[in-house]
Amino acid sequence: MTDEPRYAVEATETSLAVLETLVDAEGTVGVTALADHVGVSKSVAHNHLSTLRAAGYVIKRGEQYDASLRTLTLGERTRAGIDVHDAAKRKLDNLAAATGETTTLFVLEEDAGVPVYVAEADDGWSPPFVEGERLPLHVNAPGKSILSSLSADRIDAILERTDLIAPTDATTTDPDELVRELRRIRDDGIAFCRGEQYEGVVGVAAPLPEIDGSRIAALGVCGPVDRLNGRYLEEDITGQVLSTTKSVQVDLTAD
Amino acid sequence: MTDEPRYAVEATETSLAVLETLVDAEGTVGVTALADHVGVSKSVAHNHLSTLRAAGYVIKRGEQYDASLRTLTLGERTRAGIDVHDAAKRKLDNLAAATGETTTLFVLEEDAGVPVYVAEADDGWSPPFVEGERLPLHVNAPGKSILSSLSADRIDAILERTDLIAPTDATTTDPDELVRELRRIRDDGIAFCRGEQYEGVVGVAAPLPEIDGSRIAALGVCGPVDRLNGRYLEEDITGQVLSTTKSVQVDLTAD
């Protein structure tokens, strides 16, 4: 997984650190502050900034630097290559409108679940998912859906490599218990998450298995437990998640 | 603008070329093909791939490489720092739903207009805008809105640095004529674009001037000329664009 590269390119690591610092900074950053933050000399920081600027990923406002909007294109171009996203986006918007809750599309990547699209709830609130950020598979409904759709061998391999961290008290950290739950999820075709990632947030999700070359994914709804509960959650919402998933699957098979 | 950096970091340029190649590639790419494409030796390509992989921006599927979804986070984190985006996103969704057409938020960056958010039309069609891609300001309605809201000095400076390319026959390439049009746009508070960027595509946009630290932006609707025309375009759609813009402005001032 994280085998250190034998011949790493240090300059690349520095440039990425510079770029990430700028992306996370509020407003612009000066050369000196940036050099301190990244841990290189001022001249080196300056060289990397100029290079990133020539490439278009960094802009200069006065004497200060900032990440440019070009950073968006990398992600958008990557997202454009994901067929599940194209098939699901609009349906997730509709599902969000119909339920008033946040809807998400997660994709499997390197033993992790990655939100690729998040349609926000009516009230604008949604869990602090950052699209593209890898999340452990065992802490949320889409992640568990994805896991449940894999072969037993693959589940074991992933669980072996994964540290079953517990963001809340509700998180399942026992592999055997998790495997039992995954079996139930596979039988039901639907996964629930009750505060396992964030206190008070529940989720429902259904797997979207691989369809000739598309990625293994899952589609879900999540929101506060005081709105999502009881029969409304387990029948109404669940039904809508299942029918949306079905419809995305049909579209994917059609192409 | 494009003054070559005096001490460019070549390794960074190579890594970015590698990453962009992967992002634009359909599916995965092998080391040899990638090395050829970027113009470096196989071992160098391999070193950069390993480094980018360790940083999380590249993943390996079997013996092939691909851009990872992590590329999304750079853009999303940048976007999260743009207050105009947060204020306008939901309203652009609503405007798209109300009109059935594509709505966009453009922001000024380095003499160019950059789409930061695009809400697609009902029929799923939208101009081939890639979020984050810089577009000339004189070819579309949001760009012209942005220009019109600047001071005369600043307009002159930008026009001097800009090559007034003409994607279609309808594009205005004469600076004087453009300045006259910008004056009209400033007086009306609304800009139109009639096939100046893409044949058969018209646009309406209104400027969203700088509000304490927010970026200079514009908000627009665009779609095919056979749907958007006549009084429907000039009164109905235009009115909705103006009221949405007003509402975003109010929200921005409120914070």
Place this chain on the structure above:
DNA sequence: CGAGCCGTTCTTCAGAGCAGAACGGATAAA
């Protein structure tokens, strides 16, 4: 069975890229 590909590793050496010093303009303090 062997020829050819492809990803990975190794080795060697030029020069890329590092740190630190020096420059120069701007701003603040005396």
Place this chain on the structure above:
DNA sequence: TTTATCCGTTCTGCTCTGAAGAACGGCTCG
């Protein structure tokens, strides 16, 4: 007004990175 400081940029010289190309080993196809 003068002086001190700070910050972005440029310069310089040394070192070790990162480049190329060859070699390795596994795989596939003829």
